[in-house]
Amino acid sequence: MRVVVDQDLCMGCGVCESIAPEIFILGDELHAKVILDPIPEKYRFAVEEAIAECPEVAITIIEE
């Protein structure tokens, strides 16, 4: 699985990083970046939680 953050939608709130710091990091530009590619399956629950909690609906899973 791969995960992308829509840089136009992300407002840099940091919720995704607080839920899954192994996967998301807030960059200098105050938009979340994905730091694992591909994402190991063991993180699927954390990714889904971040998707559910993202206020801008900016996170998307791309299945491979």
Ligand code: SF4
């Ligand atoms: S939770 Fe959503 S809006 Fe907030 S930093 Fe992460 S991707 Fe951006």
